[in-house]
Amino acid sequence: MDAVTDTPADTAPSLEVSGLAFAYPDGHQALFGVDFSIARGERVALLGPNGAGKTTLVLHLNGILSGGTGTVTVAGLPVGKRHMAQIRRKVGIVFQDPDDQLFMPTVREDVAFGPAAAGLKGAELEARVDRALERVGMAEFKDRPPHHLSFGQRRRVAVATVLAMEPEILVLDEPSSNLDPASRRELADILRSLDVTVLMVTHDLPYALELCPRSLVLSEGVIAADGPTGELLSDDALMRAHRLELPFGFDPRSVTMGA
Amino acid sequence: MHVPDGFIDAPTSVATGVVAAGAVAVSLRGARRELDERTAPLAGLVAAFIFAVQMLNFPVAAGTSGHLLGGALAAILVGPYTGVLCISVVLLMQGILFADGGLTALGVNITDMAVVTVIVAYAVFRGLVKVLPRTRRSVTAASFVASLLSVPAAALAFTFLYWIGGTTDVAIGKVAGAMVGVHLLIGIGEAAITALTVGAVIAVRPDLVHAARDLRAPLKLRVGGELVDAPAPEAAPAAARTSHRTVWLAGLAASVVLAGFVSFYASADPDGLEKVAADHGIDRKAEEHAVADSPLADYGVKDVDDARLSGGLAGVIGVGLTVVAGSAVFWAVRQRRAGDTSPSSTTVENV
Amino acid sequence: MGAGHAHRLYRRGDSPVHALPPHTKLAAVFAFVLVVVSTPREAMWAFGVYALLLAVVAHHARVPAGFLLKRLLIEVPFVAFAVLMPFVAEGERVEVLGLSLSVSGLWGAWNVLAKGTLGVAASVLLAATTELRELLLGLQRLKLPPLLVQIASFMIRYGDLITDEMRRMRIARESRGFEARGVRHWGVLAKSAGALFIRSYERGERVHLAMVSRGYAGAMPVIDEVAASRAQWSHALALPAAALVVCLLGWML
Numbered sequence A: 001m002d003a004v005t006d007t008p009a010d011t012a013p014s015l016e017v018s019g020l021a022f023a024y025p026d027g028h029q030a031l032f033g034v035d036f037s038i039a040r041g042e043r044v045a046l047l048g049p050n051g052a053g054k055t056t057l058v059l060h061l062n063g064i065l066s067g068g069t070g071t072v073t074v075a076g077l078p079v080g081k082r083h084m085a086q087i088r089r090k091v092g093i094v095f096q097d098p099d100d101q102l103f104m105p106t107v108r109e110d111v112a113f114g115p116a117a118a119g120l121k122g123a124e125l126e127a128r129v130d131r132a133l134e135r136v137g138m139a140e141f142k143d144r145p146p147h148h149l150s151f152g153q154r155r156r157v158a159v160a161t162v163l164a165m166e167p168e169i170l171v172l173d174e175p176s177s178n179l180d181p182a183s184r185r186e187l188a189d190i191l192r193s194l195d196v197t198v199l200m201v202t203h204d205l206p207y208a209l210e211l212c213p214r215s216l217v218l219s220e221g222v223i224a225a226d227g228p229t230g231e232l233l234s235d236d237a238l239m240r241a242h243r244l245e246l247p248f249g250f251d252p253r254s255v256t257m258g259a
Numbered sequence B: 001m002h003v004p005d006g007f008i009d010a011p012t013s014v015a016t017g018v019v020a021a022g023a024v025a026v027s028l029r030g031a032r033r034e035l036d037e038r039t040a041p042l043a044g045l046v047a048a049f050i051f052a053v054q055m056l057n058f059p060v061a062a063g064t065s066g067h068l069l070g071g072a073l074a075a076i077l078v079g080p081y082t083g084v085l086c087i088s089v090v091l092l093m094q095g096i097l098f099a100d101g102g103l104t105a106l107g108v109n110i111t112d113m114a115v116v117t118v119i120v121a122y123a124v125f126r127g128l129v130k131v132l133p134r135t136r137r138s139v140t141a142a143s144f145v146a147s148l149l150s151v152p153a154a155a156l157a158f159t160f161l162y163w164i165g166g167t168t169d170v171a172i173g174k175v176a177g178a179m180v181g182v183h184l185l186i187g188i189g190e191a192a193i194t195a196l197t198v199g200a201v202i203a204v205r206p207d208l209v210h211a212a213r214d215l216r217a218p219l220k221l222r223v224g225g226e227l228v229d230a231p232a233p234e235a236a237p238a239a240a241r242t243s244h245r246t247v248w249l250a251g252l253a254a255s256v257v258l259a260g261f262v263s264f265y266a267s268a269d270p271d272g273l274e275k276v277a278a279d280h281g282i283d284r285k286a287e288e289h290a291v292a293d294s295p296l297a298d299y300g301v302k303d304v305d306d307a308r309l310s311g312g313l314a315g316v317i318g319v320g321l322t323v324v325a326g327s328a329v330f331w332a333v334r335q336r337r338a339g340d341t342s343p344s345s346t347t348v349e350n351v
Numbered sequence C: 001m002g003a004g005h006a007h008r009l010y011r012r013g014d015s016p017v018h019a020l021p022p023h024t025k026l027a028a029v030f031a032f033v034l035v036v037v038s039t040p041r042e043a044m045w046a047f048g049v050y051a052l053l054l055a056v057v058a059h060h061a062r063v064p065a066g067f068l069l070k071r072l073l074i075e076v077p078f079v080a081f082a083v084l085m086p087f088v089a090e091g092e093r094v095e096v097l098g099l100s101l102s103v104s105g106l107w108g109a110w111n112v113l114a115k116g117t118l119g120v121a122a123s124v125l126l127a128a129t130t131e132l133r134e135l136l137l138g139l140q141r142l143k144l145p146p147l148l149v150q151i152a153s154f155m156i157r158y159g160d161l162i163t164d165e166m167r168r169m170r171i172a173r174e175s176r177g178f179e180a181r182g183v184r185h186w187g188v189l190a191k192s193a194g195a196l197f198i199r200s201y202e203r204g205e206r207v208h209l210a211m212v213s214r215g216y217a218g219a220m221p222v223i224d225e226v227a228a229s230r231a232q233w234s235h236a237l238a239l240p241a242a243a244l245v246v247c248l249l250g251w252m253l
Helices: A054-061 A081-090 A107-117 A122-135 A151-163 A181-193 A205-211 A229-234 A236-241 B010-053 B071-078 B080-098 B106-131 B136-165 B172-204 B210-215 B235-267 B270-299 B302-327 B343-350 C022-038 C044-060 C065-088 C103-129 C132-141 C146-175 C183-213 C230-252
Strands: A015-023 A029-038 A043-047 A069-074 A091-094 A169-173 A197-202 A214-219 A222-228 B057-061 B064-067 B220-223 B226-229 C093-096 C099-102
Touching (some): A029 A222, A054 A069, A054 A169, A081 A091, A091 A151, A107 A151, A122 A151, A151 A169, A151 A181, A181 A205, A197 A205, A222 A229, A222 A236, B010 B080, B010 B106, B010 B136, B071 B172, B080 B106, B080 C103, B080 C132, B080 C146, B136 B172, B172 C183, C022 C044, C022 C230, C044 C230, C132 C146
Parallel strands (some): A043 A214
Antiparallel strands (some): A015 A029, B220 B226, C093 C099
């Protein structure tokens, strides 16, 4: 954590969402009262069909979207105008397309962007960048331009850009999309090795099962289920009701959880 | 139209540099007002789009093709401020990275191609949209006219700069006639593609067409499960005003277009040109082409370069040809039908 | 554009010219070109000296002559224009090989050719010895408005991506048997352009979200500071300084 220490941070859950409802300016309502809480160090998957409001929810976690009702609290700090800079540092969002996330000319500058925006400079900044890149195994690509990397490498760098901010909670939007099996496994290893709270938004159910002991099902703008991932995935009625489908031949009951 | 170093004298280059810097400064502020902190990523992406779209070759007729300059398109899609910024950045990068357009001529190039094009296109577009009925077709039509006029307007601006600071005393009337005439023809291609592109965007994301934002579909309210139109503020008075202004502005637009055409035909005797150029043209052209191909190859994507270089080639050679014909001197460098040349060749043929 | 970062004109190297801080090089090239443009065209020898100066720089930068000459072809369109000048310009005329040429037109042609070529050569040298990223840093250091530098930087970062998208759209068109062959097909191409614009704009919005999520509030954090020592400045400015001397001599002689 930064020098900033918040007394409630040690005891408060990493993320607490309560009564969150939101409608877009065009009138389309995406969230209808979302409640959940994630304890520090947990890895949780947020499952849900397309259009369930997953992205809308994610954009609330660091205050990009706001103005509806309900509250989001990150490590005891309410998300709102007053603490925006701090909140943005605490909630690290890894977006689905790494090309959107990696907007700087080199990997190093990209990873440095967040901490530098928070005021870090010089050797301290450099050390932060190195550490983040090492954690995702991309240290030797430091001076490369992002678009010269493979897709899997770009996604790892995208994770590093967020890790460099030393967030309280890491939010990943579809982390496994477009990855080949090897990159997928590498990313899983990296995520498992991190000691931060993780919220993973996905429809990749086997990936959720592999990485996240607990899952939330978001459907029609509310949390429809919350429980151990294996149990939820084995509940056929629940799965059908929320348009969640396991890949052909995949049986969650036969998988032994590695996490 | 990328002007190189030495084409316009130093004082004029510096003066236009100041003008360009001023325009860019105003645009930075204006864009910031419109897009606030989104300015950098959005303008950057639109600049990248313009850069890419300049590489989009559109075939004109057998073997010839043109490409978009993009000033009018940028103005209409993202508004005048962001438009000026995007085109300026594209020109700046072309000058520094590709030596395309002289560094000292950057002011001339930005004033001409970014500022004049964008302002003319935007002003014409807004004017027309105001007076035409509020439909998508009007937007497309207005885009057509706006970009059609913006290209010769830039040519006229260039002529003016040339008149002030040109380094060779070619009779200014000739330059003006030729530049405007030829660019009016180039403008037709530009106009058609711009209008169609704007039409395509408006069909999918009307909210993204900056200059037509007030044409958005009225909001709907859901009242007891039924969709009901939300009350549209101030729609009625705007419609009322249009009636007599329509006549006035349409007349103005028509006369501008006509004036352009007339000046073009008055300034040159294109039929004569065809004959004069016939003999000497062919070998010259071949020679020219041999050289023209290689820089393209280096410039990046093949199409790209072709298009862009040929765009410049088009304007320049076209101007040259018309001037030559007009004064009925000697021979002309003839540039046509050659493999993948572009508007220039088209121009000549159309003439 | 090929590969946005190491652009086509760039030649990797570790020459003294490569090592100069980018803003000194930018300033030097700009000053040099300005001096060249201000030189009276009658002082023909001066342009020869300028060319020599550039040759010396190219030698130090280990940029081969062939490379430089090939890049000069970019100015071909204006050469064509210059060639026309003697025929169309006004004023006194001379007979050369049976052609009546305007004297001022000849001077004009020479003027544009000489200055234009030197300008392009100087820019090519700059681009050949300076990485894209460095150029942007240099522009920033030279007090170009930060917002403008940011826009340029985004343009370069996403230029390739968008060009690629355009290429993919073309391949998609062609693999469905469509080939643009004339005015009739403009509509299809324009639809692609429209789709490309929408994708670009939407990507801009997403990039903005990603930036905001990492604490962006309108100003780019300063990550790299480029600084130049007095010695580096004097090395870089040796070129325009020498050129200035030549230029002044040109005016006096």
